[in-house]
Amino acid sequence: MSRPPTFAPPPCASPRLLSTSRGDFAVLDARPSTQDKDIKATALLLPGYTGSKEDFIALLEPLAAAGYRAVAVDGRGQYETDGPDDQSAYAQTELARDVLAQAEAVGGPVHLLGHSLGGQIARAAVIVEPTLFRSLTLMASGPARISTAQQQKVKMLSDALAVLEMDQVWEAMKALDPPEDADTDPGNGEDLRRRWLRHSPVQLIATGRQLTVEPDRIDELAAVQPLPKHVLSGERDDTWPVPLLDDMAQRLSAHRTVIAGAEHSPNTDRPLETAAAVIGFWDRH
Template sequence: MSRPLSFVPPACARARALATSRGDFAAIEALPAGEPLGTALLLPGFTGSKEDFNSLLQPLSAAGYRVVAVDGRGQYESAPPPAPEGYSQAELAADVLAQADALGVPVHLLGHSFGGHVARAAVLRDARPFRTFTMMSSGPAEISQGERERAKLLIDALAVMSMQQVWEAMSDMAPMEETPVDGADLHRRWMSTDPAQLVAAAGLLVAEPDRVDELAALRAVLPVHVVSGDEDGIWPPVLLDDMARRLGARRTVVPDAGHSPNTDRPAETAAALASFWRDHP
């Protein structure tokens, strides 16, 4: 489970609703002191939320960027769709396009883990709203074998157990590690997430096809950045090295970081993102 360093946004940021043509999405927006150099839209991963990016907001806004992190449909504080079909990848991609349109300018798009696959589906549908695209700890296709087995266990569990029961079972199997975040915050986020969203996202993660060649076809109009930690059991870094090569993309490996370099090494991660964005103003 993703563990943000804090659920409280930094002083440069505020919680807001991002109103779009497809409804409102819970967001956290950080603004620079002066005129923004650009706007970035950040999408969280599986079991995550917009708070996963809190530790990036101050350094990115200090670098001159307006940054908006959102909860996807059914994640934490964003409302679920009227029907489960709203969790299809095509519908989630349409949400991202609506979010970019609501921000009013071509945006630097970043997707972490599952959010990277959703973001990729959006740019493949229409790349015009995006200045750049960063896939953070997000691989070319489905998750690793061990992670597929864990995702299927979660799908099966949520079919017969409540969110509270699943939370207790997960806590028994893997007791909460020492973290700056109060366990009550993580529990509240888990309980506020729509279980149908978790089931749908897990299903997409175990079945995602390799769409790297499709994305590579856009390289003339959309610069791509592949970012990860130097250790990751979900998509091994060597797999992301090869994906970056196929894409002709910039590749950043953040030292001493795992699946969430945004929380493991936020200063180094923010510096790499800002450097990439500055090269594509």
């Protein structure tokens, strides 16, 4: 689970609902302190499994300061965006269509960035309709299913979600946390708990399964031209090994960035370095 340093958005970002042809989505909408006509471009930021728009809070201020409007989204069934109690509603094709609607609603084409599960949803959207996007950044998001160890963790979580209430699952997860992962900020710990309780368990079960069976679609994505592509990760990742991400970048002829000192969530581990890498890539395109 990504652990944002705070759930309070910076002054440049406004929490609001983004109305689209596929419903309303809770977003954090960060804008430069300039007139809209001076905005370089708009970016759409998609969180990962168990995550939310708050995972990008530490990126929003530097992105806005660099001249970009950045819209971080809760997907359907994530945190502050409602979702139905029907697993078919969370099929990857449905989630990809949501992204297309979001891009249209913010005034695409947009720079698209997806973290982990969000990256796999992002690439599905790009494959369907690439004209809505200026570029694609895959952040800690691999070519196919997650590692065997992570598959086992997701299966354990899905099994628990099928029989327990969300608060019971939360307490079980906290009990299993290693001491070094214990949250020392009681306020932020309560924010994390509140976020967890507002996730749809149906969404978590459906998207968790996607992560364990996702096929390799890199050849399909590589064929989407001339869309610029960026593969960004930390220097360690237990969800998709870094050499696998290196190979994926080569197959995509993508720009490659490795953030020193970061693991699976460079957006929260090393946000300033991550923002600088993303801005540099966007500025070139």
